[in-house]
Amino acid sequence: MKAGKPENAPSLPKRRWIAGAGAALLLATTGCRPAKPAFASIDITGAGYARKVDEVDASGTPRRLADYGGRVVLVFFGFAQCPDVCPTALARQAQVMQLLASDADRVQVIFISVDPERDSDDILRAYTAGFDPRFTGWRFDLATTARLAREFKVFFSKVPLKDSALEYTIDHTALTFVFDVRGQIRLAVRHEQTPESVASDLKQLLDER
Amino acid sequence: MKHIVVALLVFFGASFSPSAQELKSGSLTLIDPWARATVTGQGSGAAYLTIRNDGGTDRIVSASAPVSNVVELHTHTVEGGVMRMRQVDAIDVTGGTTTQLKPGGLHIMLIGLKAPLKAGDSFPLTLRFEKAGEVKLDVKIRPVTSESHSHKK
Numbered sequence: 001m002k003a004g005k006p007e008n009a010p011s012l013p014k015r016r017w018i019a020g021a022g023a024a025l026l027l028a029t030t031g032c033r034p035a036k037p038a039f040a041s042i043d044i045t046g047a048g049y050a051r052k053v054d055e056v057d058a059s060g061t062p063r064r065l066a067d068y069g070g071r072v073v074l075v076f077f078g079f080a081q082c083p084d085v086c087p088t089a090l091a092r093q094a095q096v097m098q099l100l101a102s103d104a105d106r107v108q109v110i111f112i113s114v115d116p117e118r119d120s121d122d123i124l125r126a127y128t129a130g131f132d133p134r135f136t137g138w139r140f141d142l143a144t145t146a147r148l149a150r151e152f153k154v155f156f157s158k159v160p161l162k163d164s165a166l167e168y169t170i171d172h173t174a175l176t177f178v179f180d181v182r183g184q185i186r187l188a189v190r191h192e193q194t195p196e197s198v199a200s201d202l203k204q205l206l207d208e209r
Numbered sequence: 210m211k212h213i214v215v216a217l218l219v220f221f222g223a224s225f226s227p228s229a230q231e232l233k234s235g236s237l238t239l240i241d242p243w244a245r246a247t248v249t250g251q252g253s254g255a256a257y258l259t260i261r262n263d264g265g266t267d268r269i270v271s272a273s274a275p276v277s278n279v280v281e282l283h284t285h286t287v288e289g290g291v292m293r294m295r296q297v298d299a300i301d302v303t304g305g306t307t308t309q310l311k312p313g314g315l316h317i318m319l320i321g322l323k324a325p326l327k328a329g330d331s332f333p334l335t336l337r338f339e340k341a342g343e344v345k346l347d348v349k350i351r352p353v354t355s356e357s358h359s360h361k362k
Contacts, residue, residue: 080251080252083254083255083283083294083316083319083320084255084313084316085285085292085313087245087353088312119250122250123250125250126250127249130249130250130353131248131353131354163296164320165320166296169295171291171292172291173290173292174291191287191290
């Protein structure tokens with residue numbers, strides 16, 4: 001406040017008092033608020049993306065995260081022909097379920113295929129069940145898959161491998177997204193995180209009321 | 210009681226066995242070749258191992274195994290959380306260093322598996338080195354939920 005103050009502005013001591021009281025009030029309320037939970041995964045609570053899944057799948061069945069209300073839901077984008085990254089992620093998820101024991105009843109793992117052309121419903125069902133029979137795989141048409149990937153800020157791209165018997169691979173974001181029991185997006189689990197760190201984060205979310 | 214003690218010792222001995230499978234070929238030591246079991250619907254798998262090279266630089270130029278139609282050499286790069294897998298012509302094994310093939314990194318890719326890889330089984334894998342020539346390994350298949358981050362060692 002550089003220019004001269006208006007005639008009816010509070011006097012300097014009074015303004016200082018108001019500022020002081022305001023600061024004290026802020027401190028008091030901050031101190032009273034429970035400490036923000038600490039997670040091993042990336043905390044994306046309140047993110048304006050990865051908000052939900054509510055689409056009709058490639059077979060005409062509606063698929064909604066909201067159907068799993070009351071559970072912690074994990075979402076991973078991958079493809080069944082992926083020899084390393086996707087099996088590693090799903091294997092870790094399976095280990096997490098084992099670590100959670102009976103708490104695993106309140107967790108749902110969903111695998112969304114970024115390769116719906118090659119991953120048929122039968123392949124997806126067998127694939128996810130191989131890691132844990134409680135896991136589920138979803139596949140959508142290409143346009144819906146692209147829309148979902150955009151919503152989750154997940155990058156995926158089909159890349160031809162000209163000299164490989166594999167013909168093509170799919171570059172993709174290897175994060176696992178975690179929704180809490182109220183269906184809010186909370187965490188992005190990094191690919192390299194251990195099962196123990198993930199189980200610990202999920203326990204925290206499950207303990208929230 | 211004695212039987213229980215013996216049984217426990219054998220059990221723990223097996224679990225924490227310090228002698229992971231090692232094979233020497235010239236100046237190369239090939240350690241702990243393993244593959245993750247695959248699930249139905251998974252057409253390809255991957256094998257990993259550690260190679261210690263106490264001699265001059267060499268490279269793996271090809272590989273073959275009876276469990277799949279094709280065996281190729283691949284690696285991953287990570288950029289901003291995006292995993293990209295690419296075929297490589299060779300895997301360098303620099304002299305005087307240890308090269309690790311592991312999940313998320315360099316790996317031997319088994320394309321077109323003739324049957325799912327079953328935990329507990331093993332299969333022969335032949336690696337062809339530019340200088341050392343052919344080395345035949347016995348790859349142990351570990352359970353699907355095998356940790357990619359090894360806490361033992």
